[in-house]
Amino acid sequence: MKLLSRIEEIILLSIWRLGDDAYGMAIREEVIKATGKKWLLGAIYGPLGRLHNNGYVLTSKGEPIPERGGRSKVYYRLSREGIKALCEIQRVNSVIWDGIEELEFKEE
Amino acid sequence: MNRQTVKPPKIASRILEFIIQKDIRYGAMGDLEEQFYWMWKKHGMFKARLLYWKQICGALPYFIKNSILWSFIMFKNYIKTTFRNTTRHKGYSFINLAGLAIGLACTLLILLWVQHELSYDRFHEKADDIFMVLRGEEETIMAPTSYHLAPALVAELPEIINATRFSQIPETEKVFFRSGEKVFEENISFADSHFFEIFSFPFLKGTPESALESPTSVVITEKTARKYFGDREAFGNSIQMLLFGAKIPVSITGVIKDIPSNSHIDCDIFVTFHTWSNLGIDLENSGWDNQMASTYILTRNNSDVEDLASKITACEIRNRPDEDLEKLFYSLLPLKNIHLQAKNIKFFATTGNSKYVYIFTVIAFIILLIACVNYTNLSMALSLKRAKEIGVRKVVGANRSTLIKQLLGETIILSFLALLLAVLLARLLIPTFNRLSGKSLTIHYFDIRFLIGAVLIAFLTGILSGYYPALFLSSFQPAKILKAKSGFALKGMALRKGLVVFQFSLSIILIISTIVVFNQLLFIKNSDIGYDRDHILCARIAGDMSGTYDVLKNELLKNPDILGVCRTEPLDANIITNTDSVKWRGKDEDKTQYFRVLRADYDLVSTYGIKIEEGRFYSREFPADAEGSYVINESAAKAMGLESPLGEEISLWERKGSIIGVVSDFHFGSFHQSIEPLLMILPSEKFQNIYLRLLSVRFKSGTLQSSMKYVADKWKAIIPDMPYDYYFLNDALNIQYKAEQRMGTLFRYFTILAIFIACLGLYGLTSISAEQKIKEIGIRKVLGASASNITVMLSKEFLKWVVLANFIAWPVAWYAMNKWLQNFAYRIHTGWGTFCLAGALALGIALFTVSFQAFRAATANPVDSLRYE
Numbered sequence: 001m002k003l004l005s006r007i008e009e010i011i012l013l014s015i016w017r018l019g020d021d022a023y024g025m026a027i028r029e030e031v032i033k034a035t036g037k038k039w040l041l042g043a044i045y046g047p048l049g050r051l052h053n054n055g056y057v058l059t060s061k062g063e064p065i066p067e068r069g070g071r072s073k074v075y076y077r078l079s080r081e082g083i084k085a086l087c088e089i090q091r092v093n094s095v096i097w098d099g100i101e102e103l104e105f106k107e108e
Numbered sequence: 109m110n111r112q113t114v115k116p117p118k119i120a121s122r123i124l125e126f127i128i129q130k131d132i133r134y135g136a137m138g139d140l141e142e143q144f145y146w147m148w149k150k151h152g153m154f155k156a157r158l159l160y161w162k163q164i165c166g167a168l169p170y171f172i173k174n175s176i177l178w179s180f181i182m183f184k185n186y187i188k189t190t191f192r193n194t195t196r197h198k199g200y201s202f203i204n205l206a207g208l209a210i211g212l213a214c215t216l217l218i219l220l221w222v223q224h225e226l227s228y229d230r231f232h233e234k235a236d237d238i239f240m241v242l243r244g245e246e247e248t249i250m251a252p253t254s255y256h257l258a259p260a261l262v263a264e265l266p267e268i269i270n271a272t273r274f275s276q277i278p279e280t281e282k283v284f285f286r287s288g289e290k291v292f293e294e295n296i297s298f299a300d301s302h303f304f305e306i307f308s309f310p311f312l313k314g315t316p317e318s319a320l321e322s323p324t325s326v327v328i329t330e331k332t333a334r335k336y337f338g339d340r341e342a343f344g345n346s347i348q349m350l351l352f353g354a355k356i357p358v359s360i361t362g363v364i365k366d367i368p369s370n371s372h373i374d375c376d377i378f379v380t381f382h383t384w385s386n387l388g389i390d391l392e393n394s395g396w397d398n399q400m401a402s403t404y405i406l407t408r409n410n411s412d413v414e415d416l417a418s419k420i421t422a423c424e425i426r427n428r429p430d431e432d433l434e435k436l437f438y439s440l441l442p443l444k445n446i447h448l449q450a451k452n453i454k455f456f457a458t459t460g461n462s463k464y465v466y467i468f469t470v471i472a473f474i475i476l477l478i479a480c481v482n483y484t485n486l487s488m489a490l491s492l493k494r495a496k497e498i499g500v501r502k503v504v505g506a507n508r509s510t511l512i513k514q515l516l517g518e519t520i521i522l523s524f525l526a527l528l529l530a531v532l533l534a535r536l537l538i539p540t541f542n543r544l545s546g547k548s549l550t551i552h553y554f555d556i557r558f559l560i561g562a563v564l565i566a567f568l569t570g571i572l573s574g575y576y577p578a579l580f581l582s583s584f585q586p587a588k589i590l591k592a593k594s595g596f597a598l599k600g601m602a603l604r605k606g607l608v609v610f611q612f613s614l615s616i617i618l619i620i621s622t623i624v625v626f627n628q629l630l631f632i633k634n635s636d637i638g639y640d641r642d643h644i645l646c647a648r649i650a651g652d653m654s655g656t657y658d659v660l661k662n663e664l665l666k667n668p669d670i671l672g673v674c675r676t677e678p679l680d681a682n683i684i685t686n687t688d689s690v691k692w693r694g695k696d697e698d699k700t701q702y703f704r705v706l707r708a709d710y711d712l713v714s715t716y717g718i719k720i721e722e723g724r725f726y727s728r729e730f731p732a733d734a735e736g737s738y739v740i741n742e743s744a745a746k747a748m749g750l751e752s753p754l755g756e757e758i759s760l761w762e763r764k765g766s767i768i769g770v771v772s773d774f775h776f777g778s779f780h781q782s783i784e785p786l787l788m789i790l791p792s793e794k795f796q797n798i799y800l801r802l803l804s805v806r807f808k809s810g811t812l813q814s815s816m817k818y819v820a821d822k823w824k825a826i827i828p829d830m831p832y833d834y835y836f837l838n839d840a841l842n843i844q845y846k847a848e849q850r851m852g853t854l855f856r857y858f859t860i861l862a863i864f865i866a867c868l869g870l871y872g873l874t875s876i877s878a879e880q881k882i883k884e885i886g887i888r889k890v891l892g893a894s895a896s897n898i899t900v901m902l903s904k905e906f907l908k909w910v911v912l913a914n915f916i917a918w919p920v921a922w923y924a925m926n927k928w929l930q931n932f933a934y935r936i937h938t939g940w941g942t943f944c945l946a947g948a949l950a951l952g953i954a955l956f957t958v959s960f961q962a963f964r965a966a967t968a969n970p971v972d973s974l975r976y977e
Binding site for chain 1: 129132145146170
């Protein structure tokens with residue numbers, strides 16, 4: 001399988017976490033929370049578009065909302081591929097982090 | 109603020125909409141607007157907007173990278189398919205490319221010529237304010253004006269800053285110059301001291317203001333200086349001029365850069381008007397009626413030209429108070445227009461003609477158009493083979509605009525390739541083209557105007573020739589194409605057939621013209637012109653020969669190969685005097701009858717081999733001949749209406765004398781004019797030097813080399829001072845048909861071109877037709893038709909059009925060629941033979957082209973064409 005990039009991984013996890021409420025703005029909030037960095041929407045949509053193109057996420061539309069200029073929210077959820085990819089990452093992560101417990105970064 | 113007004117900036121959202129990828133556009137646009145809304149709630153409008161714009165800036169680089177990447181990938185693919193398609197059908201591609209390249213090359217050459225024609229005299233710094241003064245009287249407008257006009261204009265009219273007089277000696281009257289051992293003929297012009305102040309010919313040595321100040325000064329071009337002085341300094345040196353028998357020492361006071369080819373003033377040496385005084389002509393004290401020099405004026409900016417012209421007229425009238433000048437009017441011709449618009453001005457020679465510039469520009473574009481249409485024709489034929497590619501492209505998601513872009517792009521790539529070929533071709537053809545057009549054009553490859561022009565033309569050609577096939581191909585329905593092997597109907601066949609008829613008509617007209625011109629030139633060459641023109645050598649006499657002529661003549665005649673020697677006036681129809689003041693008994697006084705007057709010595713008739721009809725020619729045994737005897741030609745006898753002309757008294761310029769002989773008509777002019785009535789005079793001893801400026805020597809045939817050398821040796825031995833400049837009479841006579849010969853060559857090239865182009869068109873049509881009928885051919889073959897049956901079937905259809913083209917072409921060619929032949933007083937008759945020959949030729953070529961393709965279709969295996977049924 002192809003390993004996902006870090007931001008792709010974070011976005012996928014955010015979508016998983018948000019469940020039924022995963023649309024662009026919410027995903028961005030989630031990513032900001034996780035990384036502590038300001039992310040522009042465009043920076044989210046780049047990887048998000050890629051994930052969509054590669055079939056890791058599926059989309060569905062909600063009700064039209066006036067704040068969005070009359071557009072609907074576009075909700076994202078994980079596809080089977082996406083879930084599989086996340087499992088794989090988890091597995092890889094646990095393998096590569098295995099036994100590294102004493103790692104500590106001291107503020108000076 | 110209500111909900112509705114909280115909207116992101118319109119332009120920004122438009123941009124965003126454009127740059128965001130299609131598949132995430134909807135969601136992203138919504139999110140962005142929502143974000144905008146929240147920002148507005150929290151931080152106000154300004155911040156919200158700022159953020160929104162920031163989004164765009166963030167998205168742009170990605171978008172640009174992406175679109176470039178993709179268009180590059182597709183471009184690579186397009187190039188690849190272009191290359192594949194080109195190499196797969198090598199024959200087609202070659203013909204297609206060659207046709208386009210030839211068309212482009214022609215267009216390039218013609219446009220180069222047009223550009224050169226339009227660039228005349230524009231290099232002068234003050235070109236906009238320089239005018240040529242034209243003198244008009246009733247219907248005629250002429251270039252020469254009075255010698256006194258220019259100074260008078262500067263003195264009397266404040267609008268005129270400067271004026272100069274200028275007169276160019278015709279090219280046939282070259283003048284010899286000598287420096288040490290070196291003697292050359294040069295084109296000279298007379299100019300006054302203001303000449304170089306007005307015209308900007310750059311000086312290498314000397315100054316424009318003072319160059320022609322002193323009476324004996326001359327200004328020469330760099331090229332001329334090198335000829336006489338080599339690497340030595342020419343400036344300040346002295347040189348000898350041999351003008352009409354006088355030897356005049358002149359000093360070089362200026363060396364200018366060589367005159368560019370786009371200057372209507374073109375000569376090697378400029379001399380002053382004072383030079384005339386060496387010949388006893390005092391111009392300063394001559395009358396106002398002596399029209400002998402062109403006048404050019406430099407005016408103040410924005411002067412009213414009409415007004416100025418009438419002021420010039422008034423100026424001359426003021427200066428000539430005693431004369432009746434009611435019909436006099438002056439006009440001004442801008443310097444830039446002289447080359448193209450001075451066509452009908454008397455005593456002024458220009459090679460330019462604005463009509464030709466228009467005609468050739470149109471021709472250039474017609475050629476290009478025909479090449480484009482042929483290209484279209486051929487690529488339509490080819491497109492049927494490409495249908496599958498298009499079908500597959502459509503199936504995998506190409507939309508129509510992408511396909512059109514691709515197909516057009518392909519044609520544009522090919523047309524640029526053709527442009528490269530065309531430039532190469534033009535380079536190869538330029539020497540021939542220069543010979544034909546009498547110009548010395550070069551392509552400046554890195555001239556920005558040339559580059560832009562060439563690229564534009566190639567682009568235009570690409571669009572023009574690729575547009576229709578692109579539209580046609582991209583309109584295919586993939587399901588239909590991929591299902592069936594063939595079976596499209598092509599529309600617009602009638603138009604294309606019409607085009608082929610047109611092209612062939614043009615070719616046939618050109619073939620006929622070529623044959624007629626060739627025959628006429630042959631006729632001129634082979635017909636008897638009344639004397640032995642093949643064996644006469646002429647030498648110009650530039651100087652005093654009063655003591656030495658007889659010595660030279662006797663020396664020459666000692667050689668048995670030399671049959672005769674005589675002295676005459678230069679035998680040039682433009683120079684020989686034309687007069688209406690001949691009087692004879694019984695002349696109708698109301699009718700003007702012009703006669704040519706030729707001065708010759710005793711030996712003319714024997715040397716040239718002219719036949720004597722009645723009486724005798726001048727003889728030394730009759731001393732009275734020189735005083736007042738005339739020999740006339742048959743035409744003159746006819747014109748005078750005399751039954752027995754011998755012994756009749758006639759008078760010319762009060763010189764009375766009787767006719768002692770009649771010679772048969774002979775041509776000294778060209779076949780354009782009929783032979784004119786001619787009087788021959790034997791000048792008395794003291795005038796012989798002035799008039800008889802041409803020595804003719806007739807030699808035995810086959811002794812050309814040795815006789816030539818013998819004459820040259822004797823000349824150098826007896827009159828070493830005089831430059832020996834010889835030519836053959838035949839060459840001189842042939843020069844009169846230079847224009848016709850040039851036209852003949854031009855026709856030949858155009859014919860080849862036209863036939864080639866027409867064949868291309870026909871080839872394309874046959875290909876389409878064969879492609880469309882592929883199943884029919886297959887079935888016919890299966891049912892037992894032979895290859896030759898099918899070849900005939902396919903060829904017949906097209907030969908019909910060529911036959912039709914013949915019927916269109918014949919009347920046009922007949923009319924045009926008769927019109928052309930009217931230029932000749934002596935001409936051939938165009939018989940049916942010429943027309944039939946041209947028709948047969950065109951038919952043969954067409955047959956060859958058609959059968960080539962037809963045969964290929966006919967010999968193809970029917971299995972291939974019927975397999976998919």
